[in-house]
Amino acid sequence: MNDVIGLLNAHRSIRAYKKIPVSQGTVEAIVQAGQASATSSFIQAYSIIQVAQGEARSQLAALAANQTFIAEAPVFLVVCADMQRHKMACDMNGADMLSGYAEQFITSVVDSALLAQNMVIAAESMGLGICYVGALRNNIAEVSDLLGLPDLVVPLFGLCIGYPSEKPDIKPRLPVKAVLRQERYDDPEALATLQAYDELTREYYQTRTGGQKSQSWTEQMAAKLAKESRPHILAFMQSKGFLLK
Ligand SMILES: Cc1cc2nc3c(=O)[nH]c(=O)nc-3n(C[C@H](O)[C@H](O)[C@H](O)COP(=O)(O)O)c2cc1C
Structure with missing residues (x-):
């Protein structure tokens, strides 16, 4: 841009x-x-x-x-x-x-x-x-x-x-549609968006760590926030x- x-x-x-x-x-x-x-x-x-x-x-x-x-x-x-x-x-x-x-x-x-x-x-x-x-x-x-x-x-x-x-490698962020909502918070696609992001982040870690780490974003957050x-x-x-x- x-x-x-x-x-x-x-x-x-x-x-x-x-x-x-x-x-x-x-x-x-x-x-x-x-x-x-x-x-x-x-x-x-x-x-x-x-x-x-x-x-x-x-x-x-x-x-x-x-x-x-x-x-x-x-x-x-x-x-x-x-x-x-x-x-x-x-x-x-x-x-x-x-x-x-x-x-x-x-x-x-x-x-x-x-x-x-x-x-x-x-x-x-x-x-x-x-x-x-x-x-x-x-x-x-x-x-x-x-x-x-x-x-x-x-x-x-x-x-x-x-x-x-x-x-x-650059760490992929959540897609814009996950964080930019229109008028109100509700987003019927929220779950599907996170599932797709999980695939992306899992792939990112697998590539970056040569397969040693393959935690998805929601898995990472769940592990962190349960402590x-x-x-x-x-x-x-x-x-x-x-x-x-
Ligand atoms: C306020 C703040 C604190 C952070 N603390 C640490 C830290 O203690 N150790 C570390 O290795 N990275 C730390 N980070 C870096 C984040 O892990 C990193 O920004 C995030 O994983 C995204 O990766 P990226 O910056 O390479 O895009 C911190 C980032 C922020 C914004």
Whole structure:
């Protein structure tokens, strides 16, 4: 369609990187492009912690399910939802900040995701590869302590960036008709659409893994969602002043 859409459709997560450094100027250009994203009521409710290769990075990799590519990535950023700056803004203006609303949590998480995805597109447009790291939330309190995060700042996910040394196949997404509904949610073809997608994803995994993995998308989701989903997160968020009301 055009070059931007071509770039978006060529996305695949990259978990192996060339040992070529990424300049700090490039990192800052990526962050600036992230900041250009839309932001709810102009709040810009995020901060990014860059962690160089070394002891702290290795600890983060261990806390995030021992995923070795985290320690090896030339650049590693932790994207945090941040309402601490807004507390400062209120203090500077003699206002008592009313914090802890679920609405503020949604706003800061959405803002952070928009920032991050703009950063991803910027990075990929420069020939870099990325992988998000949600596994940081396995041990979110330890990650928070390691990064020295104060109240009203919580780590959401990491982002590895580097020049790719692999080119995995693109993972097929749900068809547009599965996610784009007209006027109302009801879709009489929903089940048939999922069954067809199961065939596609099973084939994708069989080809990509040489037959070792052949789980379909619904099987993968069923296996994932029949388990608890990081039940420690709510208490952690509340301990940092989020999701209290
Ligand atoms: C918020 C977020 C967290 C993720 N966390 C991890 C992770 O911890 N480890 C990992 O290998 N991939 C992680 N991923 C990558 C997804 O597994 C990947 O995007 C998805 O399987 C689709 O594959 P693709 O990006 O290659 O198209 C994460 C992606 C997102 C958006």
